[in-house]
Amino acid sequence: MNSPDAPLFSKLVRLMNLTVRPFHDQVGRQHQLTLNEWRVMALLAVQPGLSAARLSELTGLDKMSISRALAGLTAQDRLLRSPDPQDQRRQCLQLSPQGLALHQQIQPLANEREAELFRGLxxxxxxxxxxxxxxxxxxxxxxxxxxxxxx
Missing domain, CATH: 1.20.5 (Single alpha-helices involved in coiled-coils or other helix-helix interfaces)
Incomplete structure (x- = not known):
């Protein structure tokens, strides 16, 4: 049921919840993958070598959420880290072969979900x-x- 009088922010939150719930139900549980881990994987698949700070900027997630996502991906051997040649304090991040394989498996499902979401527009x-x-x-x-x- 839609509430046309709901504040715009409430509508945005509801929209986000309605769009991410199927991810958890269909993909997250099966692959032991959080939504934030998937967000990081999706970016690193197309832009390998990003730093944690840049991931935070691109996703809008706070640094702690990015840190937890990176820790989860690392613990499951889905992420590789290497020193940034321009700044040794920073790490360049990329998906491991296991991470890339998982991304290739899940991305078609994400594409289908996006098409489903926007089918009515x-x-x-x-x-x-x-x-x-x-x-x-x-x-x-x-x-x-x-x-x-x-x-």
Whole structure:
């Protein structure tokens, strides 16, 4: 049941919960993978070598959540770490062969879920939604940067 009078923030939270619940039920339990671990894996699959700080910026997750996700992936041999040649204090992260194999197994399911989610939106409405979300992310990222916090 949809509540048209609900505050926009409540709608965003509800939308997020409705979209991630199937991940946990269909994928997370089966592969002992948290949603945050999957978010990290999805980024590292297309951008290997990211740092933990950059993962935090790209996902919007706080550093502790990223740290826990990295620890979980490391414990299951799904992540490799190497020193950053430009900054020895930082680590470059990439998926291990096991992590890559798991990503290749799960990504088609994620693609199917995304197609299912947006099936009811015609291309023009989907583009407007994407643009609105991009605009909101940009505004919030700028606010975080002004406050001196990573975005």
């Amino acid at each position: 015609n291309p023009a409405r989907r583009m407007r939604l994407e643009k609105s979300l991009d605009d909101l992310i940009e505004v919030l990222s700028q606010e975080q940067a002004l406050r001196g916090r990573p975005h």
